[in-house]
Amino acid sequence: MSSAAAPSRAAPRKLTGKKEEIDAFIDRFDTFLFDCDGVLWQGNHLLPKVVETLEMLRSKGKKLIFVTNNSTKSRAAYSSKFTTFGIPVSVDEIFGSAYSTAVCLARVLKIPKDKRVFVIGEAGIEEELSAEGIQHFGGTQPLWFPEDEVAEHAGPDPSVSAVVVGLDRHISYAKLALAFGYLQDPAVHFFATNVDSTFPTHGKLLPGAGSCSAPLTYMLGGRAPTAFGKPSPAMMESIERRYTLDKSCACMVGDRLNTDIKFGIDGGLAGTLAVLTGVSTEKEILKAGEAGEGPDVYLDCLGDMLG
Numbered sequence: 290m291s292s293a294a295a296p297s298r299a300a301p302r303k304l305t306g307k308k309e310e311i312d313a314f315i316d317r318f319d320t321f322l323f324d325c326d327g328v329l330w331q332g333n334h335l336l337p338k339v340v341e342t343l344e345m346l347r348s349k350g351k352k353l354i355f356v357t358n359n360s361t362k363s364r365a366a367y368s369s370k371f372t373t374f375g376i377p378v379s380v381d382e383i384f385g386s387a388y389s390t391a392v393c394l395a396r397v398l399k400i401p402k403d404k405r406v407f408v409i410g411e412a413g414i415e416e417e418l419s420a421e422g423i424q425h426f427g428g429t430q431p432l433w434f435p436e437d438e439v440a441e442h443a444g445p446d447p448s449v450s451a452v453v454v455g456l457d458r459h460i461s462y463a464k465l466a467l468a469f470g471y472l473q474d475p476a477v478h479f480f481a482t483n484v485d486s487t488f489p490t491h492g493k494l495l496p497g498a499g500s501c502s503a504p505l506t507y508m509l510g511g512r513a514p515t516a517f518g519k520p521s522p523a524m525m526e527s528i529e530r531r532y533t534l535d536k537s538c539a540c541m542v543g544d545r546l547n548t549d550i551k552f553g554i555d556g557g558l559a560g561t562l563a564v565l566t567g568v569s570t571e572k573e574i575l576k577a578g579e580a581g582e583g584p585d586v587y588l589d590c591l592g593d594m595l596g
């Protein structure tokens with residue numbers, strides 16, 4: 290009986306406490322793509338030794354790019370968040386899913402600018418769409434009618450070209466009803482900044498962006514959104530173009546197997562490093578490794594890169 294095909298990738302190696310091996314791993318790369326939630330922080334709680342680790346990598350001349358699926362903040366807002374932690378990061382070093390989505394809509398898909406985009410999501414999406422000159426409504430805007438008048442306002446609207454859904458911590462029945470009304474016209478695009486099922490914050494898992502768009506997929510009989518965040522190839526292509534990324538010496542650092550690590554592997558990056566301070570567990574990482582879908586190496590936390 291033929292054995293299952295051996296994965297082409299080696300099993301994930303845990304490097305916590307192995308300074309020489311960590312240093313040798315770091316030396317293989319000149320660029321590190323960093324996920325944020327669950328790697329650098331959980332909500333507003335910075336994880337251990339993150340400042341020192343990023344400083345160490347910069348002192349080695351490494352290029353850092355921060356690639357987050359969290360669309361609640363724009364690149365500028367993330368730059369400010371980094372500053373509050375004492376970490377200087379320019380807007381140009383940040384590539385979030387809200388930005389990736391806005392750029393794709395404006396410059397790749399060239400959606401019509403005389404029409405509107407309905408947003409289920411937060412300020413990050415609104416600010417990045419505005420920066421690309423795309424008209425939008427919904428989002429953080431207060432409802433413009435009483436909750437009991439949803440039926441009168443729900444339904445197709447020829448001025449709407451697309452619905453964009455990201456993490457929306459103020460999601461509501463009315464928002465879903467309006468989005469459903471617009472999307473019943475198959476010509477209206479259904480986009481998601483990302484479809485992460487859960488959101489790691491303050492040591493817990495909360496509903497993620499994907500859980501905000503999934504009800505619409507259910508209502509629409511299975512129609513899924515086009516997602517622009519990790520692990521989508523569109524995001525990797527955008528990053529490659531923007532940073533003239535040499536993938537042969539780039540490493541993805543993340544906490545989630547089905548977004549960050551998949552993004553790195555499928556995107557052809559030379560290395561992937563997982564940390565255990567976010568979503569994926571050590572057991573899940575080792576199991577994924579059996580199928581060749583695990584990271585090259587993993588650590589208990591990012592600060593362990595200091596050895």
Ligand SMILES: O=C(O)[C@H](O)[C@H](O)COP(=O)(O)O
Pocket residue numbers: 324325326327356357358359360456483485486487488489496497498499
């Ligand atoms: O639900 C979400 O949007 C995600 O869980 C979250 O924001 C992921 O952010 P990342 O780990 O990519 O920084």
Ligand SMILES: [Mg+2]
Pocket residue numbers: 324325326327328543544545567
């Ligand atoms: Mg993460």
